[in-house]
Amino acid sequence: MKVAILGIDGYIGWALALRLLRNGHEVVGVDSLYTRKRVEEVHSGSITPILDINKRIDEASKFFGGKINYYQGDVNDPEFIYHVIGKELPDSIVHLAEQRSAPYSMIGLRQARETLIQNMGGTINLVYAMKDLVPKAHLLKLGTMGEYGTPNIDIPEGFFEIEYNGRKDTLPFPKFAGSWYHWSKVHDSNNLMFANRLWGLRITDVMQGVVYGTRTKEISDSGLYTRFDIDEVWGTALNRFCVQAVLGMPITAYGRGDQRRGFLSLEDSIACLMLGLEKPAGENEYRVYNQFDEHYSINEIAEFVKDGGEKILNKEIEISHVPNPRLEKEQHYYNPEHKKLRELGYKPARNLREDVNDIISDVQKFSENARKYRDRVAPKTIWRESAGFLN
Amino acid sequence: MKVAILGIDGYIGWALALRLLRNGHEVVGVDSLYTRKRVEEVHSGSITPILDINKRIDEASKFFGGKINYYQGDVNDPEFIYHVIGKELPDSIVHLAEQRSAPYSMIGLRQARETLIQNMGGTINLVYAMKDLVPKAHLLKLGTMGEYGTPNIDIPEGFFEIEYNGRKDTLPFPKFAGSWYHWSKVHDSNNLMFANRLWGLRITDVMQGVVYGTRTKEISDSGLYTRFDIDEVWGTALNRFCVQAVLGMPITAYGRGDQRRGFLSLEDSIACLMLGLEKPAGENEYRVYNQFDEHYSINEIAEFVKDGGEKILNKEIEISHVPNPRLEKEQHYYNPEHKKLRELGYKPARNLREDVNDIISDVQKFSENARKYRDRVAPKTIWRESAGFLN
Numbered sequence: 001m002k003v004a005i006l007g008i009d010g011y012i013g014w015a016l017a018l019r020l021l022r023n024g025h026e027v028v029g030v031d032s033l034y035t036r037k038r039v040e041e042v043h044s045g046s047i048t049p050i051l052d053i054n055k056r057i058d059e060a061s062k063f064f065g066g067k068i069n070y071y072q073g074d075v076n077d078p079e080f081i082y083h084v085i086g087k088e089l090p091d092s093i094v095h096l097a098e099q100r101s102a103p104y105s106m107i108g109l110r111q112a113r114e115t116l117i118q119n120m121g122g123t124i125n126l127v128y129a130m131k132d133l134v135p136k137a138h139l140l141k142l143g144t145m146g147e148y149g150t151p152n153i154d155i156p157e158g159f160f161e162i163e164y165n166g167r168k169d170t171l172p173f174p175k176f177a178g179s180w181y182h183w184s185k186v187h188d189s190n191n192l193m194f195a196n197r198l199w200g201l202r203i204t205d206v207m208q209g210v211v212y213g214t215r216t217k218e219i220s221d222s223g224l225y226t227r228f229d230i231d232e233v234w235g236t237a238l239n240r241f242c243v244q245a246v247l248g249m250p251i252t253a254y255g256r257g258d259q260r261r262g263f264l265s266l267e268d269s270i271a272c273l274m275l276g277l278e279k280p281a282g283e284n285e286y287r288v289y290n291q292f293d294e295h296y297s298i299n300e301i302a303e304f305v306k307d308g309g310e311k312i313l314n315k316e317i318e319i320s321h322v323p324n325p326r327l328e329k330e331q332h333y334y335n336p337e338h339k340k341l342r343e344l345g346y347k348p349a350r351n352l353r354e355d356v357n358d359i360i361s362d363v364q365k366f367s368e369n370a371r372k373y374r375d376r377v378a379p380k381t382i383w384r385e386s387a388g389f390l391n
Numbered sequence: 392m393k394v395a396i397l398g399i400d401g402y403i404g405w406a407l408a409l410r411l412l413r414n415g416h417e418v419v420g421v422d423s424l425y426t427r428k429r430v431e432e433v434h435s436g437s438i439t440p441i442l443d444i445n446k447r448i449d450e451a452s453k454f455f456g457g458k459i460n461y462y463q464g465d466v467n468d469p470e471f472i473y474h475v476i477g478k479e480l481p482d483s484i485v486h487l488a489e490q491r492s493a494p495y496s497m498i499g500l501r502q503a504r505e506t507l508i509q510n511m512g513g514t515i516n517l518v519y520a521m522k523d524l525v526p527k528a529h530l531l532k533l534g535t536m537g538e539y540g541t542p543n544i545d546i547p548e549g550f551f552e553i554e555y556n557g558r559k560d561t562l563p564f565p566k567f568a569g570s571w572y573h574w575s576k577v578h579d580s581n582n583l584m585f586a587n588r589l590w591g592l593r594i595t596d597v598m599q600g601v602v603y604g605t606r607t608k609e610i611s612d613s614g615l616y617t618r619f620d621i622d623e624v625w626g627t628a629l630n631r632f633c634v635q636a637v638l639g640m641p642i643t644a645y646g647r648g649d650q651r652r653g654f655l656s657l658e659d660s661i662a663c664l665m666l667g668l669e670k671p672a673g674e675n676e677y678r679v680y681n682q683f684d685e686h687y688s689i690n691e692i693a694e695f696v697k698d699g700g701e702k703i704l705n706k707e708i709e710i711s712h713v714p715n716p717r718l719e720k721e722q723h724y725y726n727p728e729h730k731k732l733r734e735l736g737y738k739p740a741r742n743l744r745e746d747v748n749d750i751i752s753d754v755q756k757f758s759e760n761a762r763k764y765r766d767r768v769a770p771k772t773i774w775r776e777s778a779g780f781l782n
């Protein structure tokens with residue numbers, strides 16, 4: 001199978017490329033190096049050492065054989081994406097080439113526009129290029145569980161049967177996202193549903209939970225690391241907590257800490273994406289997965305890091321609560337369904353409670369890098385104070 | 392009340408400006424003259440004679456007194472819209488400055504991108520400018536009944552109570568639009584809900600039906616005409632049917648013709664918008680109206696035009712069916728609720744069956760203009776054949 005990974009240089013894109021190579025698939029890589037650039041702009045960086053794009057591609061070939069045809073450019077440029085798709089004619093396309101930080105999208109109007117417009121523009125280009133050049137190919141698109149928000153009812157996988165005033169229909173589940181980034185994913189999902197309706201494109205839209213971890217089967221101590229961000233803009237809560245534990249800072253949970261989210265390990269995320277590629281959506285099918293394993297509150301995550309950290313680091317770790325910079329319910333019902341991937345054969349290999357120890361060990365190993373960015377961990381991006389044009 | 396009309400040069404924007412002036416309100420006008428330019432590009436034009444923007448503004452002042460402060464520019468330019476809002480500090484803003492043609496958005500990738508990106512970018516700029524400069528102002532934003540699509544259940548006004556797996560919540564009604572244009576309005580509605588949640592902006596999101604008619608109380612034979620488009624890209628079905636009747640062409644209904652839509656007259660649309668402005672959304676309120684009066688099938692509309700036309704024009708009129716260029720159900724359940732405006736005091740003044748006669752008379756009056764564009768009436772924009780980058 002020939003798979004084009006848009007966003008191959010990112011956290012998940014890179015780990016997926018390694019798995020595909022190892023399993024003998026052809027890999028086409030596309031990236032604009034957007035995330036590297038934007039992370040540098042906030043004076044931060046991956047604490048795992050990542051090689052530059054050409055070197056890491058060579059390194060991957062050395063380890064797993066095969067070759068990655070790499071194209072540097074922006075999916076939001078129609079000419080570029082038509083060129084790549086037309087030249088490579090992939091069987092499957094994994095679209096990860098989007099601005100992927102909620103805090104980044106909330107910094108101000110410029111970042112909100114960039115997130116909404118680039119993410120939407122790239123996805124629109126891609127569905128047109130597919131219908132013109134590879135109408136039978138399968139698109140695996142990364143969305144987020146954050147598209148749903150936290151309604152007071154169960155969350156189905158994409159669609160559900162509604163009864164209203166005595167009549168029934170099966171409709172998309174209403175979404176209510178919590179940042180411009182998350183809304184950009186909602187807009188993408190809507191546009192993908194319509195592209196499927198228009199041209200019968202085969203699409204899997206993945207509502208993914210928060211992914212954690214530094215390792216997969218392919219990523220050992222080999223120079224094949226994927227990026228790992230720990231600042232308030234580009235790192236997730238779990239990453240930040242691990243860095244705080246290692247550097248002897250208090251763990252800072254946002255707000256009351258009872259907000260719950262779905263999680264899965266990087267290893268399991270890659271396994272799910274592989275399953276999605278190997279068992280693609282059928283002809284004319286638009287399908288939605290809720291891709292996560294376990295759900296935890298922020299307080300539970302903080303406790304896991306504290307427990308693991310105190311054992312490994314042999315010191316006391318404090319948990320503190322800081323005013324929540326985000327706009328989110330801090331106590332809510334949360335019960336999203338997630339059966340479809342298991343029905344396809346997915347079995348989780350990892351769990352968060354145990355993996356926390358490995359992450360802390362890795363952060364410890366790269367604590368010199370973590371120390372460089374320690375003043376970038378505390379929240380500075382306040383949702384309600386998103387800057388306007390005048391700022 | 393000082394009202395800024397974004398899109399003052401358009402079909403509804405102009406008619407609303409006249410009503411506001413006549414009622415003694417201050418009017419600020421903003422337009423990029425986008426619609427004029429795009430209509431010319433497809434070698435078409437308004438068949439009602441419309442003056443250029445500066446002349447029509449002078450004319451309006453002559454008739455109704457008052458003065459319109461006019462700014463020419465693009466709402467999608469943050470600097471421009473911050474300048475206008477900051478200088479004028481309006482009490483209310485009516486946002487009509489969007490690409491408003493479904494067929495235009497389906498011509499090809501370029502037009503799809505333009506529609507999605509411009510409409511979203513303008514609305515995002517506007518909510519940021521409001522929160523920074525006029526946080527207490529009221530935004531009246533034009534959406535469309537087409538955001539909902541045609542579900543097999545009743546359509547509430549924006550939100551409804553869902554019961555799922557034994558639990559209840561009140562959530563936005565799931566939308567399923569039928570063109571990139573209609574989706575751009577869904578994206579706007581989503582972004583507006585979030586802007587309201589973020590900053591408490593007061594917003595009325597109007598899901599408007601198809602508006603018909605050439606006249607309002609203010610638009611008589613005075614040189615104050617608003618535009619009236621009759622080509623396949625910029626004109627509605629009713630407009631096209633009237634022109635076909637007058638020019639002795641068969642009326643061409645798309646497909647089977649049982650597709651139903653909500654309609655209201657230009658006079659009633661303006662009355663509803665005035666009501667929305669005079670009874671604005673409350674503090675922190677995001678409210679949704681379904682703004683239409685009557686719903687009819689395309690076949691019924693065709694019959695009304697045939698009946699009216701045969702009497703007025705004294706000739707036989709043929710109705711034919713052409714392959715549907717759009718992607719829409721041609722037979723479906725349709726029962727959208729529309730109580731909220733009536734509860735606010737709205738009473739419809741017109742009805743379609745009678746107004747058809749006036750429209751036909753006006754088209755007859757300007758039949759020379761209509762004749763110029765007669766080869767632009769038949770459908771050429773085919774939804775599924777939307778052109779890609781290579782075309």
